[in-house]
Amino acid sequence: MAHDAATPIDPGAKLVIRNIGLLLSGDIGRPILDADAIVAVGGRITAIGRVAEIDMEGATTVIDAHGCGVTPGLIDSHVHPVAGDWTPRQSQLNWIESTLHGGVTTMISAGEVHTPGRPRDVVGLKAMAVFAQRAFTAFRPGGMKIHAGAPVIEPEMEEHDFKELADAGVRLLGEVGLGGVKDGPTARRMVGWARKYGIQSTIHTGGPSIPGSGLIDSAVVLEADTDVIGHVNGGHTALPDREIRCICEGCQRALELVHNGNERAALYAMRTAREMGQLERVILGTDGPAGSGVQPLGILRMIAMLSSLGDVPAEVAFCFGTGNTARMRELDTGLIEVGRAADFVLLDRAQHSAGRDVLECVQLGDLPGVGMVVIDGLPRIGRSRNTPPADKVPEVVA
Numbered sequence: 001m002a003h004d005a006a007t008p009i010d011p012g013a014k015l016v017i018r019n020i021g022l023l024l025s026g027d028i029g030r031p032i033l034d035a036d037a038i039v040a041v042g043g044r045i046t047a048i049g050r051v052a053e054i055d056m057e058g059a060t061t062v063i064d065a066h067g068c069g070v071t072p073g074l075i076d077s078h079v080h081p082v083a084g085d086w087t088p089r090q091s092q093l094n095w096i097e098s099t100l101h102g103g104v105t106t107m108i109s110a111g112e113v114h115t116p117g118r119p120r121d122v123v124g125l126k127a128m129a130v131f132a133q134r135a136f137t138a139f140r141p142g143g144m145k146i147h148a149g150a151p152v153i154e155p156e157m158e159e160h161d162f163k164e165l166a167d168a169g170v171r172l173l174g175e176v177g178l179g180g181v182k183d184g185p186t187a188r189r190m191v192g193w194a195r196k197y198g199i200q201s202t203i204h205t206g207g208p209s210i211p212g213s214g215l216i217d218s219a220v221v222l223e224a225d226t227d228v229i230g231h232v233n234g235g236h237t238a239l240p241d242r243e244i245r246c247i248c249e250g251c252q253r254a255l256e257l258v259h260n261g262n263e264r265a266a267l268y269a270m271r272t273a274r275e276m277g278q279l280e281r282v283i284l285g286t287d288g289p290a291g292s293g294v295q296p297l298g299i300l301r302m303i304a305m306l307s308s309l310g311d312v313p314a315e316v317a318f319c320f321g322t323g324n325t326a327r328m329r330e331l332d333t334g335l336i337e338v339g340r341a342a343d344f345v346l347l348d349r350a351q352h353s354a355g356r357d358v359l360e361c362v363q364l365g366d367l368p369g370v371g372m373v374v375i376d377g378l379p380r381i382g383r384s385r386n387t388p389p390a391d392k393v394p395e396v397v398a
């Protein structure tokens with residue numbers, strides 16, 4: 001399971017999930033759906049509704065949720081993969097497959113920066129980006145979708161380099177600031193070139209992450225104008241609150257909160273976005289693996305932290321790690337919507353949580369128990385080995 005190649009999707013495969021106790025949509029405008037069943041054909045959602053109303057004939061797989069909640073597969077907007085399911089930073093194997101057990105079905109690289117001997121010259125960094133994009137498209141541990149191949153910009157790059165990267169299939173930039181470009185004007189010029197060729201960008205916000213990296217303050221962040229404000233809560237060291245506010249108010253870009261950042265600053269940024277009526281800009285990442293290690297439950301932990309300490313309804317906090325990210329990142333997953341990828345997490349209240357149901361469990365700061373993860377309409381794991389056991393456990397019945 002840990003070394004799966006991408007599984008071809010059978011266009012005739014029909015999945016039915018029934019007896020859903022709570023359906024979380026991922027859509028912050030309407031986070032809970034009034035439905036108890038989902039149908040997916042060929043890995044895409046084709047119907048959402050009540051069992052009595054929808055066509056469940058000819059199902060090739062039937063999952064009885066036994067009253068569990070269902071959420072779109074979680075998205076980690078900020079990871080640092082290197083090669084295969086290995087991270088050199090803490091010398092660990094199978095961190096991606098372990099993260100699947102934390103309900104994450106899609107990961108986005110913020111740069112393959114932990115690659116030992118990572119090339120800094122333009123030809124070398126482009127080659128590494130193309131390699132990572134290809135390798136992680138073909139390599140899907142447990143079915144995990146890994147968007148990688150995220151070069152970190154260097155001052156010698158020219159416009160044609162961005163075109164060349166885009167033509168080769170590269171769709172992301174790694175964190176601006178982790179390479180030689182640390183000033184606003186150069187970053188802005190290159191981010192503009194990237195955007196022109198359809199490449200999304202992110203930036204390292206805050207103090208240096210490890211010896212040798214540098215400070216990126218609010219002035220540089222706003223001038224660079226990346227699509228995502230990478231770890232606006234620092235990674236690890238946060239900017240002062242006034243600078244975080246200045247970033248939130250000074251642009252309309254995605255506000256990414258990461259597990260490896262400053263938790264108090266994450267709450268401050270989230271509250272600022274809420275005051276502005278712009279919670280749809282809040283997206284989640286782990287920034288793992290890194291100095292803080294591998295965090296298979298990092299996205300669930302962010303959801304529980306923001307919900308419990310930030311007084312956000314759990315169903316809204318789930319949107320931060322699903323639909324918000326999908327929209328900001330232009331992904332075809334992350335929402336329970338007809339036409340979207342059939343990527344789901346089935347979960348329930350952890351046993352012995354003081355919360356009476358899964359939402360109250362999360363609002364009290366407990367992690368939910370993951371009972372099953374489905375990617376592209378295929379059940380990939382049953383009960384998670386990493387989360388606490390839940391009361392209700394889904395079952396493949398046909």
Ligand SMILES: [Zn+2]
Pocket residue numbers: 175203204205209230231235
């Ligand atoms: Zn960073």
